[in-house]
Amino acid sequence: MKVLVTGGLGFIGSETVVALLEAGHEPIVVDNLCNSKIGVIDRIETITGVRIPFIQADCRDKEAMDKIFSSYQIDGVIHFAGLKAVGESVKLPLKYYENNLLSTLVLIQAMEEHGCHNLVFSSSATVYGDPGELPLKETTPLGTTTNPYGETKKMIERILTDYAHVHPEFNIALLRYFNPIGAHPSGLLGEDPRGIPNNLLPYVAQVAIGRRDHLNVFGDDYPTPDGTCIRDYIHVLDLAEGHVATLNKLNENPGLVIYNLGTGKGTSVFEVIKAFEKASGVKVPYVVAPRRSGDVTANYANVDKAEKELHWKAKRSVEDACRDAYNFQKANPEGIA
Numbered sequence: 001m002k003v004l005v006t007g008g009l010g011f012i013g014s015e016t017v018v019a020l021l022e023a024g025h026e027p028i029v030v031d032n033l034c035n036s037k038i039g040v041i042d043r044i045e046t047i048t049g050v051r052i053p054f055i056q057a058d059c060r061d062k063e064a065m066d067k068i069f070s071s072y073q074i075d076g077v078i079h080f081a082g083l084k085a086v087g088e089s090v091k092l093p094l095k096y097y098e099n100n101l102l103s104t105l106v107l108i109q110a111m112e113e114h115g116c117h118n119l120v121f122s123s124s125a126t127v128y129g130d131p132g133e134l135p136l137k138e139t140t141p142l143g144t145t146t147n148p149y150g151e152t153k154k155m156i157e158r159i160l161t162d163y164a165h166v167h168p169e170f171n172i173a174l175l176r177y178f179n180p181i182g183a184h185p186s187g188l189l190g191e192d193p194r195g196i197p198n199n200l201l202p203y204v205a206q207v208a209i210g211r212r213d214h215l216n217v218f219g220d221d222y223p224t225p226d227g228t229c230i231r232d233y234i235h236v237l238d239l240a241e242g243h244v245a246t247l248n249k250l251n252e253n254p255g256l257v258i259y260n261l262g263t264g265k266g267t268s269v270f271e272v273i274k275a276f277e278k279a280s281g282v283k284v285p286y287v288v289a290p291r292r293s294g295d296v297t298a299n300y301a302n303v304d305k306a307e308k309e310l311h312w313k314a315k316r317s318v319e320d321a322c323r324d325a326y327n328f329q330k331a332n333p334e335g336i337a
């Protein structure tokens with residue numbers, strides 16, 4: 001398939017481009033580089049031997065999107081493009097609503113006009129809010145989101161669901177990712193946040209190479225076995241492979257489908273630190289700090305539906321992901337050039 005990958009130079013997008021190439025698909029990437037680097041294209045070429053077609057454009061730019069659909073016979077789209085920093089979304093809500101909603105609306109319009117009917121959308125477990133019941137199933141009612149970023153995902157899910165009801169020719173997959181971590185084992189691709197990392201793994205990796213002196217563990221007084229929060233951490237390569245499996249599913253014309261992409265296993269912050277230290281052989285100094293506002297105590301997925309219907313399963317462990325994240329950080333101490 002010729003697959004348009006929006007946001008395809010980002011953390012999850014770039015790994016998915018590699019997985020698509022390895023599965024024999026032809027990815028075409030559009031990215032405005034607001035949170036990624038052009039050098040990622042060379043790195044994808046080093047790993048796969050393929051120079052991918054790349055268009056630097058904003059998904060909110062209808063003319064640019066039309067041009068892409070006219071130039072390439074696109075069979076399907078994976079829509080990663082979006083802003084994702086939870087804290088920033090609280091401070092700059094309009095920036096998040098504008099970017100995430102508008103890019104999706106423009107994309108859908110362009111797809112409709114150009115007769116491209118297969119879409120995979122990057123949603124998030126954040127749409128479940130503070131879970132009453134675990135593990136989370138796709139049928140678990142959506143909760144109250146704790147920040148504008150999360151709300152954009154919930155709103156886009158609703159928009160795409162409403163749209164799918166009246167467009168039976170469309171196949172749309174809403175993929176609810178749990179916590180993607182890790183990097184490509186080559187050390188060439190990985191998470192490269194600008195400024196101070198918001199997420200646990202990139203922060204731990206920067207502490208491990210000495211770029212930051214310690215990790216703040218946000219709360220050890222949660223009602224969990226060791227007092228720290230529990231999440232479902234999934235290796236980004238497993239997640240990338242989940243997208244290839246989802247494209248295969250869309251070829252069966254299923255209409256609108258929803259899948260949790262996680263491992264089904266919860267891991268605490270302290271367990272992540274231990275796994276990282278074991279995988280890297282490096283001590284990660286930490287200080288217990290106050291709880292971070294908006295954090296839920298625990299969430300992890302029920303992944304039965306994805307395993308059964310996508311014939312896909314997360315295979316890699318948290319320790320594998322920690323080893324790969326550490327190697328990436330060591331090889332790129334200041335990130336990707």
Ligand code: NAD
Pocket residue numbers: 006007008009010011012013030031032033034035036057058059060079080081082083084099103122123124125177178179180
């Ligand atoms: P990322 O920031 O690394 O990648 C997103 C890419 O989209 C970047 O390369 C950025 O430059 C590009 N982009 C943003 N707005 C754009 C626009 N308007 N037009 C064109 N390009 C644009 O993020 P990621 O971690 O790879 O996440 C990919 C998607 O998955 C996002 O939609 C994110 O919300 C979602 N998601 C991420 C996580 C996570 O923890 N990383 C979890 C759940 C869902």
Ligand code: WQD
Pocket residue numbers: 084086123124125126150178179180198199200201203215216217218219228229230231269292295
């Ligand atoms: C994980 C755990 C923190 C940093 C976020 C988004 C979610 C989704 C995935 C996009 C928590 C703790 C973290 C630190 C810490 N993204 N922590 N010290 O919050 O589960 O999910 O990314 O959709 O929407 O909210 O991930 O990596 O930020 O935190 O103790 O410096 O690590 O409290 O328990 P989170 P995270």
